[in-house]
Amino acid sequence: MGTVAPFFEYLRVLSDFLVGRGLAPADAQQIVSATFTGLLESLQSHESPDFAEMVKEHAPPGGGNDQLTSLMREAGVFDAMTHAVEEVHRRLTGAGS
Amino acid sequence: VTSAATYGVLGVGSIARAIVNGLCDGIPDPPRIALSPRGAAVSAELAGRYPTVAVAADNQAVVDASDVVLVCLRKADAALLGELTWRPEQAVVSAVAGVGVAQLSEWVAPATRVCRSVPMPPVADRAGLTAVHPPLAEARTLFDRLGSTLEVGDVVAYEALSATSATLAGFFEYLSTQTDWLEARGIASADARRYVAATFAGALTSLKAVDGPDFAELAAEYATPGGVNEQVARDLREHGSFDVLRDGLDRALRRLAT
Numbered sequence: 001m002g003t004v005a006p007f008f009e010y011l012r013v014l015s016d017f018l019v020g021r022g023l024a025p026a027d028a029q030q031i032v033s034a035t036f037t038g039l040l041e042s043l044q045s046h047e048s049p050d051f052a053e054m055v056k057e058h059a060p061p062g063g064g065n066d067q068l069t070s071l072m073r074e075a076g077v078f079d080a081m082t083h084a085v086e087e088v089h090r091r092l093t094g095a096g097s
Numbered sequence: 098v099t100s101a102a103t104y105g106v107l108g109v110g111s112i113a114r115a116i117v118n119g120l121c122d123g124i125p126d127p128p129r130i131a132l133s134p135r136g137a138a139v140s141a142e143l144a145g146r147y148p149t150v151a152v153a154a155d156n157q158a159v160v161d162a163s164d165v166v167l168v169c170l171r172k173a174d175a176a177l178l179g180e181l182t183w184r185p186e187q188a189v190v191s192a193v194a195g196v197g198v199a200q201l202s203e204w205v206a207p208a209t210r211v212c213r214s215v216p217m218p219p220v221a222d223r224a225g226l227t228a229v230h231p232p233l234a235e236a237r238t239l240f241d242r243l244g245s246t247l248e249v250g251d252v253v254a255y256e257a258l259s260a261t262s263a264t265l266a267g268f269f270e271y272l273s274t275q276t277d278w279l280e281a282r283g284i285a286s287a288d289a290r291r292y293v294a295a296t297f298a299g300a301l302t303s304l305k306a307v308d309g310p311d312f313a314e315l316a317a318e319y320a321t322p323g324g325v326n327e328q329v330a331r332d333l334r335e336h337g338s339f340d341v342l343r344d345g346l347d348r349a350l351r352r353l354a355t
Contacts, residue, residue: 002324002326002329003275004319004326005319005326005327007271008312008319009316009333009339010264010339013342014261018254022253022257027247029310029312031228031261033304033305034217034225035261035262035265036265038217038219039265040301040302040305041218041219041222044298046294048288048290049290051272051273051276051290052269054269054273055273058269064349064352065262065263065264065265065266066266067345071341072267072270072341080333081274083336084329084332088328088329091325091328092325
């Protein structure tokens with residue numbers, strides 16, 4: 001899928017953020033990697049995981065996850081993603097061209 | 098502190114369960130662990146599974162029984178620490194987000210060996226990497242048993258780490274968006290979920306295989322020039338999606354600053 005590279009960009013932003021706050025680059029990479037590879041099992045333990053449900057599990061109301069996800073939603077991050085995937089789809093299929 | 102230390106756990110929810118499983122599951126000589134009765138179902142389940150784990154009568158009994166007390170309470174409940182009687186030689190390892198060492202120390206006086214930590218679910222499989230601030234020998238012993246320990250001396254860097262743990266739900270929202278989009282294109286819901294899960298399980302597996310991953314390099318590996326990954330990444334960047342993420346992290350950090 002066309003969405004894996006942006007995911008690694010997401011991790012790069014996190015790692016850069018930590019380095020900007022004083023963490024050693026190797027430590028920042030290691031902890032960001034550990035945080036997300038920790039989710040591997042949750043992706044593999046269900047035949048077809050319900051991601052909307054997993055969003056809820058990881059974002060108790062009022063917590064940091066809830067706040068950050070709402071912020072990204074309101075800023076149109078996920079809409080931008082839908083548009084980007086649309087555009088890729090259009091290019092791949094020649095639809096509308 | 099040796100492996101003979103007795104652990105106490107205040108607040109027995111999902112992260113406490115992961116810690117207890119990591120300390121005991123398949124271990125020939127597991128530590129003794131006293132659990133608070135709150136979260137009774139989880140406590141009872143763990144005490145039933147492991148002979149060295151017991152449910153204490155109340156929170157004070159947990160503190161009385163333990164050399165090292167793990168605090169897994171919600172922030173809203175953490176003030177109850179101040180109502181308990183502590184011993185000077187006890188170590189207190191907090192997993193409560195947003196409560197600083199000064200506040201913790203005030204609550205648990207005369208105990209002075211206090212630190213904060215961010216244990217994550219892989220501790221259950223002894224594969225966690227747990228950030229600790231400030232470094233504390235008892236915490237290192239504990240979290241090394243559960244994988245490894247990242248000691249962070251600087252409070253700003255530590256709180257930044259807590260802020261990044263607020264990005265997990267956003268990841269699942271990202272996957273959810275892709276699944277919804279595939280469904281709208283006529284792919285059956287279960288197939289869409291399975292496909293997206295497999296794609297990202299693959300990405301995480303390759304991430305896991307790298308020691309000291311360089312995310313820019315990984316992104317570049319997937320983003321063939323002129324290819325679709327590059328385009329989606331560029332569209333998101335141009336839309337300002339990653340700026341929103343940065344701003345969000347700054348806001349989370351301000352909220353967590355103690």
